[in-house]
Amino acid sequence: MEEHLQNLYEVLSKVEGYVYPNEVELNWSILIVLYPYITGLVAGAFILASLERIFKIKILKPTYGLALLTAFSFMLVATMPLVSHLGKPMRAYEIMITPHSSSAMAIFGFVYLWYLMVVLFLEIWFDYRRDMIIWANESKGVKRFLYKMLSLWTTDISPKAVALDDRIGYIVTVIGIPSAFLLHGYVGFIFGSIKANPWWSTVLMPVIFLFSAMVSGIALVMLVYIVLTRIRKQVLDMDCLDTIAKYLFYILIIDFTLEGLDQIHRIYVAEESFEALHKLVFGKLFYSLFIYQGIFGTLVPLATLGTLQFYKPKAKIRRVIYTVLPVLVLMGIFFMRWNVVIGGQLFSKSFYGYTTFKTSLIGAEGYLMAITWLIIPFLILSFLLWLLPPWKKIETNHD
Amino acid sequence: MPQHIKRLIGVFAIFIVLFLVMRQVLKPSSFGELGHFRAKAIYENTLRPMHYTIADSCTKCHKSIRADKDQGFHKKLKCEVCHGPGLKHSLFANQFKGKELPDSLILYKPGERKDCAICHQINAARIKILFDTINNTMIKQIDVAEHNPPDLKANEPAKCIDCHNPHQP
Numbered sequence: 001m002e003e004h005l006q007n008l009y010e011v012l013s014k015v016e017g018y019v020y021p022n023e024v025e026l027n028w029s030i031l032i033v034l035y036p037y038i039t040g041l042v043a044g045a046f047i048l049a050s051l052e053r054i055f056k057i058k059i060l061k062p063t064y065g066l067a068l069l070t071a072f073s074f075m076l077v078a079t080m081p082l083v084s085h086l087g088k089p090m091r092a093y094e095i096m097i098t099p100h101s102s103s104a105m106a107i108f109g110f111v112y113l114w115y116l117m118v119v120l121f122l123e124i125w126f127d128y129r130r131d132m133i134i135w136a137n138e139s140k141g142v143k144r145f146l147y148k149m150l151s152l153w154t155t156d157i158s159p160k161a162v163a164l165d166d167r168i169g170y171i172v173t174v175i176g177i178p179s180a181f182l183l184h185g186y187v188g189f190i191f192g193s194i195k196a197n198p199w200w201s202t203v204l205m206p207v208i209f210l211f212s213a214m215v216s217g218i219a220l221v222m223l224v225y226i227v228l229t230r231i232r233k234q235v236l237d238m239d240c241l242d243t244i245a246k247y248l249f250y251i252l253i254i255d256f257t258l259e260g261l262d263q264i265h266r267i268y269v270a271e272e273s274f275e276a277l278h279k280l281v282f283g284k285l286f287y288s289l290f291i292y293q294g295i296f297g298t299l300v301p302l303a304t305l306g307t308l309q310f311y312k313p314k315a316k317i318r319r320v321i322y323t324v325l326p327v328l329v330l331m332g333i334f335f336m337r338w339n340v341v342i343g344g345q346l347f348s349k350s351f352y353g354y355t356t357f358k359t360s361l362i363g364a365e366g367y368l369m370a371i372t373w374l375i376i377p378f379l380i381l382s383f384l385l386w387l388l389p390p391w392k393k394i395e396t397n398h399d
Numbered sequence: 400m401p402q403h404i405k406r407l408i409g410v411f412a413i414f415i416v417l418f419l420v421m422r423q424v425l426k427p428s429s430f431g432e433l434g435h436f437r438a439k440a441i442y443e444n445t446l447r448p449m450h451y452t453i454a455d456s457c458t459k460c461h462k463s464i465r466a467d468k469d470q471g472f473h474k475k476l477k478c479e480v481c482h483g484p485g486l487k488h489s490l491f492a493n494q495f496k497g498k499e500l501p502d503s504l505i506l507y508k509p510g511e512r513k514d515c516a517i518c519h520q521i522n523a524a525r526i527k528i529l530f531d532t533i534n535n536t537m538i539k540q541i542d543v544a545e546h547n548p549p550d551l552k553a554n555e556p557a558k559c560i561d562c563h564n565p566h567q568p
Contacts, residue, residue: 097425098435100435125407151403154403156402
């Protein structure tokens, strides 16, 4: 009995007002925050690569290969937070073995596989095939074997074969853009289609997710490019960074407008859930929504990037700005995902009460696990940059 | 077709074939026989021990109580909602007619204020969801602490069943 009372006391200390028994504990924790976050980074990084390849913005050339490898590294890990969130992770494969057409999550498995294998893998493969054959001849040992294996033991680097690679790579990128939209729109759709939850259930959700994905992906590639260039002791291509910043600004405006529209619509229609959500936003989500996401993650970058469109300070100052801004944007988008996923579970469906999100540092769903899934993509990226350094590639004009 | 495209198609073909083979191997044998699930799951569930019986098995011995209950607001409640699972109880009674039940098979007799409060304690969320618009009835909501409060000084606090017959409240 004592134990029960102790448990009850713990449960009640989390709860304000009335919540249904199954709403006390949050079922979707920090790992489910990471899932749309990482998927968004993939889609965004790919869109940046496609700006160079499809939309012929040649000034972005220094980040093309980097963007692709970044997208690929994060894509390999994108499902891992979901899998490690499962109570029985060893059964995860069943979603692919016996998918049901009415399950959005089951179909996501195939959308994911399509994007990983047909878009990212093929584009990188066709882009690097010639270089891998050349590098195989120049290297020794394991590296040589890896290059040979990855190029499928082919040796044809005739101009005709290379031109064909370029052509197919182009087609793959063309297919890749709608696929990137599909991939991340789909993640938004999964949340947006949960009609029981008024914080999620909006038809704008896929579009908001998509644009916030682009924002985060572009910011990530920008940051990786700056850090990597510093590590390699090379000179930053400021024109390229200025252009990335310009696109980041444009997309951030769209993202901000869409999210603003969503909130204004919510306020204007003021449905029965409005009071509960209003209290949530000004209570438990105040810091993560207004301060971290709103001010630091959106308004400060918007104001800074906006100013840069009219007034260009010295390169030295711009370099500092371009290093700090992506960090703010990445933090802002992380908290956007946080506010969606965690925020959507903090209020009761009765609209009479709230619960609290608590998670530990260690454990299957703790912060350490989440940090691990954020660090691993960078380790994969480091390996890929060692194996397939974009700066050592033979220049190809994607014309 | 250039050699490298052929090999790439080969790799994808191997991947797809491997996937299809794995699918066949990993798919549970009875999957899809009756619908989008393992048919054997139904059989496996039948192996789980049963605890509850059907309402009529209570009536066999407790006819007068059933008659009372059918007249009152609790007519739609199964006996086991208040008294707990009674399969073993009824099986024993059926098999050994007239024999006294062992203590372990005697069912719970809810008579305390807390027992009635499980359904009848006033609750802001409950009123909304349990209001039955078809029969125009709702589960009576009582503030158990306020309604005829128990006199704590007396040794025997007032019970709900002192005034209300639980079978015909």
